Amino acid sequence: QVQLVESGGGLVQAGDSLRLSCAASGRTFSRYGMGWFRQAPGKQRELVAVISTGGNTGYADSVKGRFTISRDNAKNTVYLQMNSLKPEDTAVYYCAATLGAVLTTSPDYWGQGTRVTVSS
Numbered sequence: 519q520v521q522l523v524e525s526g527g528g529l530v531q532a533g534d535s536l537r538l539s540c541a542a543s544g545r546t547f548s549r550y551g552m553g554w555f556r557q558a559p560g561k562q563r564e565l566v567a568v569i570s571t572g573g574n575t576g577y578a579d580s581v582k583g584r585f586t587i588s589r590d591n592a593k594n595t596v597y598l599q600m601n602s603l604k605p606e607d608t609a610v611y612y613c614a615a616t617l618g619a620v621l622t623t624s625p626d627y628w629g630q631g632t633r634v635t636v637s638s
Contacts, residue, residue: 540613
């Protein structure tokens with residue numbers, strides 16, 4: 519069993535930066551593909567960024583060049599650095615994990631979410 523706890527959300531202005539963190543319980547964090555989803559009001563949940571067990575990354579087109587995902591296996595933590603935030607980035611951001619190299623669209627575990635609000 520893995521528990522994921524997100525932190526770092528908040529209210530910021532357009533153009534600002536935020537860093538989200540996701541702390542995972544357990545001793546097998548390095549065996550999980552990790553990633554971040556988000557869900558904006560009235561919209562479906564979408565995949566934002568992924569990082570494999572080997573450190574390979576992938577991003578949604580809407581955040582490419584602005585967001586950076588990283589992981590620290592020693593700290594059992596995955597991060598999402600968000601720069602040049604836009605109002606359309608406003609959403610609840612969820613950390614997710616899949617046992618295996620790569621996060622899937624049906625993760626094994628979810629965090630509770632952290633809210634990001636970007637004002638114009």
